[in-house]
Amino acid sequence: MSGQTAAQAMVAATARLRAAGVPDPARDARLLLAHAARIEASRVTLIAPEDLAPDIAERYEQLIALRAVRVPVSHLLGEREFYGRRFKVSGEVLDPRPETEILIEAALSAPFERVLDLGTGSGCILVTLLAERPEATGLGVDLSEVACLQASANAVLHRVADRADVRTSDWFAQVAGRFDLIVSNPPYIALEEMPGLAPEVIEHEPRMALTDGGDGLGAYRRIAAGAPDHLRSGGRLMVEIGPTQALAVSQLFEAAGLSGVRVIPDLDGRDRVVTAVLVE
Known part of the structure; x- marks a missing residue:
């Protein structure tokens, strides 16, 4: 990619990513050029006519090579x-x-x-909720110690660390007390569905965050069983689901004694979230 303008390098990178089967190759080529040049993506147009400096060209080459083998952007x-x-x-x-x-x-x-985030991962749910509700406090748990470190780092980054407790736990095992809100985006992909996932997902994301190794409902069984003992009266339970799981998860919540079970669709009209309330 040396001896090219930024625009030429982007065109070549887009063609390379398209040939590798990458979805939306032009967008990725643009984002990665911005990253290589250490500028905001919105400024790429401004450098388009300029020759790429050798160090930027080299960084861009490495990034495009990795994206071509489906490392996520x-x-x-x-x-x-x-x-x-x-x-x-x-x-x-x-x-x-x-x-x-x-x-x-x-x-x-x-x-x-007070919010509990089960399987907190990057901490994006817990940290976002605390950032949006400055009076709230929360606990995030994950079986992965590395995920807990990542979530803690994101809590610091977004200035909610003083209100966020992050700890290693197998679902409710290390959780005490009751919460107004319990949220989770658990592993819900059935083992038989795993081979159909995109390479970016199956090769580069943690398996334990994707599948329970069974029918995809294992996490919901654990959550439904433990939630009534950890919700305050009137407290809400909310989980993200796969688009075919609404009925099964709703039945698990009802069987656990939760009320007001409701399914919320995503912007594409697919079932995405199941909510319920503890009425005592």
């Missing part, structure tokens, strides 16, 4: 935007997804003072 950038904030991510945690913002909107639709 977020891992190459080291961050991912979620609900208007940038979160540090790595291959040790699940990438924040735009669909999960449906869970955030549902959680913010009513007041809460």
Whole structure:
């Protein structure tokens, strides 16, 4: 990519990514050029006519080579935007997804003072909720110690660390007390569905954050069983689901004695969040 203008390098990179089967190759080529040049993506147009400096060209070459073998853009950038904030991510945690913002909107639709995030991963849900509700405090738990470190770092980054407790726990095992709100985006992909995932997901995201190794409902069984003992009266439980799981998860919540079970669709009309309330 040396001896090229930024625009020429982007065109060549786009063609290379398209040939590798990368979805939306032009967008990725642009984002990665901005990262290589250490500028905001919105400024790429300004440098387009300029020759790429050799060090930028070399960095860009490395980034495009990695993206061509389907390393996710977020891992190459080291961050991912979620609900208007940038979160540090790595291959040790699940990438924040735009669909999960449906869970955030549902959680913010009513007041809460104390929130529990089960399987916190990058901490994007817990940190966002605390950042949006300055009076709230929260606990995030994850079986992965590396994920807990990532979540803690994101809590510091977004200045909520003094209100966020992050600890290693197998679901409710290390959780005491009751909460106004329990949220989770658990592993919900059935083992038989794993081979159908994109290379970016199956090769670069932690397996334990994707699947329970069974029918995809294992986490919901654990959550449904433990939630009534950890919710205050009137407290809400909200989980993200796969688009075919609404009925099964709703039945688990009802069987656990929870009330007002409701399914919320995402922007594409697919079932995305199941909510319930503890009425005592």
